[in-house]
Amino acid sequence: MTRIDTNPAGATSAVTVRGLVKHYGETKALDGVDLDVREGTVMGVLGPNGAGKTTLVRILSTLLAPDSGHATVVGYDVVRQPRQLRRVIGLTGQYASVDEKLPGWENLYLIGRLLDLSRKDARARADELLERFSLTDAARRPASTYSGGMRRRLDLAASMIGRPHVLFLDEPTTGLDPRTRNEVWGEVKRMVGDGVTVLLTTQYMEEAEQLASELTVVDRGRVIANGAIEELKAKVGGRALRVRPADPAQLRTLAGWIDDLGLTGLATTVVDAERGSVLVPVLSDEQLTAVVGAVTARGVTLASISTELPSLDEVFLSLTGHRAGAVDDAEPADTREKVSV
Amino acid sequence: MSATTAPAAGIEADARIPLRGHLRHTGALVRRNLLWIRQDPESMFDALLMPIVFTLLFVYVFGGSIGQALGGGQDGYVQYVIPGMIAMMSMTLSQGVGTGFSQDFNSGVMDRFRSLPIGRGSVLFAKISVEIVRMLFATTVLMIVSVLVGFDVESWPGLFAAVGLSTVFASSIMWVFLTLGVVLKNAQSVQAMGFLVLFPLQFGSSIFAPTASMPGWLQAFTDYNPLSALADAARGLMSGGPVAHGLWVTLAWSVGLTAVMAPIAIHKFRTKS
Numbered sequence: 001m002t003r004i005d006t007n008p009a010g011a012t013s014a015v016t017v018r019g020l021v022k023h024y025g026e027t028k029a030l031d032g033v034d035l036d037v038r039e040g041t042v043m044g045v046l047g048p049n050g051a052g053k054t055t056l057v058r059i060l061s062t063l064l065a066p067d068s069g070h071a072t073v074v075g076y077d078v079v080r081q082p083r084q085l086r087r088v089i090g091l092t093g094q095y096a097s098v099d100e101k102l103p104g105w106e107n108l109y110l111i112g113r114l115l116d117l118s119r120k121d122a123r124a125r126a127d128e129l130l131e132r133f134s135l136t137d138a139a140r141r142p143a144s145t146y147s148g149g150m151r152r153r154l155d156l157a158a159s160m161i162g163r164p165h166v167l168f169l170d171e172p173t174t175g176l177d178p179r180t181r182n183e184v185w186g187e188v189k190r191m192v193g194d195g196v197t198v199l200l201t202t203q204y205m206e207e208a209e210q211l212a213s214e215l216t217v218v219d220r221g222r223v224i225a226n227g228a229i230e231e232l233k234a235k236v237g238g239r240a241l242r243v244r245p246a247d248p249a250q251l252r253t254l255a256g257w258i259d260d261l262g263l264t265g266l267a268t269t270v271v272d273a274e275r276g277s278v279l280v281p282v283l284s285d286e287q288l289t290a291v292v293g294a295v296t297a298r299g300v301t302l303a304s305i306s307t308e309l310p311s312l313d314e315v316f317l318s319l320t321g322h323r324a325g326a327v328d329d330a331e332p333a334d335t336r337e338k339v340s341v
Numbered sequence: 342m343s344a345t346t347a348p349a350a351g352i353e354a355d356a357r358i359p360l361r362g363h364l365r366h367t368g369a370l371v372r373r374n375l376l377w378i379r380q381d382p383e384s385m386f387d388a389l390l391m392p393i394v395f396t397l398l399f400v401y402v403f404g405g406s407i408g409q410a411l412g413g414g415q416d417g418y419v420q421y422v423i424p425g426m427i428a429m430m431s432m433t434l435s436q437g438v439g440t441g442f443s444q445d446f447n448s449g450v451m452d453r454f455r456s457l458p459i460g461r462g463s464v465l466f467a468k469i470s471v472e473i474v475r476m477l478f479a480t481t482v483l484m485i486v487s488v489l490v491g492f493d494v495e496s497w498p499g500l501f502a503a504v505g506l507s508t509v510f511a512s513s514i515m516w517v518f519l520t521l522g523v524v525l526k527n528a529q530s531v532q533a534m535g536f537l538v539l540f541p542l543q544f545g546s547s548i549f550a551p552t553a554s555m556p557g558w559l560q561a562f563t564d565y566n567p568l569s570a571l572a573d574a575a576r577g578l579m580s581g582g583p584v585a586h587g588l589w590v591t592l593a594w595s596v597g598l599t600a601v602m603a604p605i606a607i608h609k610f611r612t613k614s
Contacts, residue, residue, distance in 0.1 A: 061456045062455075062456060063452055063455055063456060065612070083357075083358070083458050084458075086456055086457055086458035087458045089456065091452070091453065091456045093449050093452050093453070095448075095449040097448075097449035097450050097452050097453040098450065098453075099373065099448075099450045100448065101376070101377050101380050101381060102373060102376055102377075102380070106373070106376055110369055110370075110372070110373050111453070111457070113365060113366070113368075113369035114366055114369055114370075114454070114457050114459050115457065115458070116362060116365065116458075142380055158453065162457075
């Protein structure tokens with residue numbers, strides 16, 4: 001089989017995704033996704049539940065066939081060259097995919113043998129990775145007796161056995177307590193230090209900030225933004241101005257006036273009905289002054305006004321018009337009070 | 342073997358998996374399934390208890406009256422029913438392959454296997470191999486109990502031939518249960534569906550009683566029921582009597598089931614989302 005020449009090994013892009021579509025009946029899990037992960041970087045794929053993140057990872061790891069579009073990993077096509085592709089990837093799924101009945105060591109030895117290591121090498125690699133992931137003491141115990149964090153570490157160790165070129169981490173810390181989460185982050189950072197290219201999906205803004213250098217924001221099967229995390233922050237404004245009118249009934253009128261200012265570079269103004277305020281991303285002091293001026297010129301009584309540094313949560317809010325976690329298509333941006341965060 | 346090289350070496354590797362690779366992968370997965378048994382010995386209870394319970398049940402509860410009707414009494418019925426039990430065991434234990442498989446899928450470990458560069462068949466072959474080990478264990482238990490309740494092994498080569506034939510049949514019917522294990526959502530539905538396949542075949546057969554007294558339509562069914570054929574062949578091999586019809590019908594079913602179901606099982610396994 002021939003490799004696709006657009007992306008031979010050693011080129012800058014380790015993962016290339018073009019126009020990827022996957023439907024489940026009426027539901028569009030992926031609706032034309034484009035994505036590039038550069039060699040040696042960590043790409044965060046950020047989005048709420050149901051955004052299509054897991055579907056993307058499953059297609060890239062050959063567990064699922066796309067309906068249309070194409071994707072390559074280190075130059076190998078996910079549909080036409082699945083076997084070569086499987087040799088260069090590691091996968092840690094959303095749910096720890098270790099065999100709970102087997103001891104930790106046996107789990108790693110099994111994967112080693114399935115990756116064609118000799119018995120001797122598979123043994124050595126299992127010992128080495130247990131040591132590295134601080135699981136040596138638990139090596140002979142069934143994985144079912146492990147804590148959540150230990151299981152996740154075993155899972156990461158299992159995906160490292162074949163010294164993968166590209167590692168897919170599907171929500172690696174979902175369901176873990178904060179301390180364990182930090183532990184897993186530490187392990188992922190060490191893997192990245194070894195030069196592995198990582199595609200990481202997450203619902204946590206903090207996780208993306210911690211681990212990823214580049215970010216792709218997905219929502220309802222579409223990419224709504226991508227770029228370096230810093231760039232994305234700049235794109236939605238360096239700061240956000242939160243304006244709360246004394247009379248909540250004026251909330252929307254107020255938002256309309258601010259929109260009418262038509263400031264260039266200003267991302268979408270968001271009505272946060274929950275907190276009775278309008279959130280305005282601003283790029284400069286001049287824009288900030290212009291907004292405040294426009295509001296006071298209309299004679300609106302304000303209950304409070306403050307500036308905030310945008311969190312990735314707000315980045316998401318500005319880009320999608322709804323909060324991470326909102327999946328109801330019919331939900332307009334300004335009725336978010338019904339939506340859980 | 343030189344697999345500890347840098348990842349770039351994998352890139353140049355051939356896409357085809359050599360036979361040795363298949364054997365290595367299947368071997369590693371067999372080891373995994375055997376470790377399950379060591380970790381959880383209770384999983385062998387069915388293979389241990391089923392032959393004991395069923396032998397005692399049929400010999401002592403039904404044996405007297407069926408034996409009388411057959412003209413050989415309880416002792417005669419022992420000679421009749423034990424070869425049938427070998428056939429029954431092969432079918433009942435085969436079912437476990439589907440439920441075990443379904444559990445693997447629900448635990449996520451199957452995702453890892455399917456993202457590894459191994460032949461898709463290896464996972465299935467390993468599962469079948471281990472179930473056959475379980476089946477042979479159950480058959481050994483069955484033969485020990487049989488001898489204790491008075492079964493007379495007239496032909497040892499015949500006994501081994503009968504066990505061999507039932508192994509062949511079991512490995513073919515396992516593809517059906519594997520397919521159910523891949524297609525159905527959970528282990529419970531696999532088991533329920535399995536019983537729907539199991540019951541008519543087991544009881545509408547010559548395993549427990551001769552078919553001569555059954556109505557014509559049922560006889561037509563039992564004549565080509567693979568379990569009747571297997572039971573008849575086992576009986577002929579172990580105690581003398583006609584073998585040919587049973588043998589050919591069993592082999593025809595085995596080849597047919599494997600030819601049709603193995604590709605379906607592997608395809609469903611490969612394309613499961």
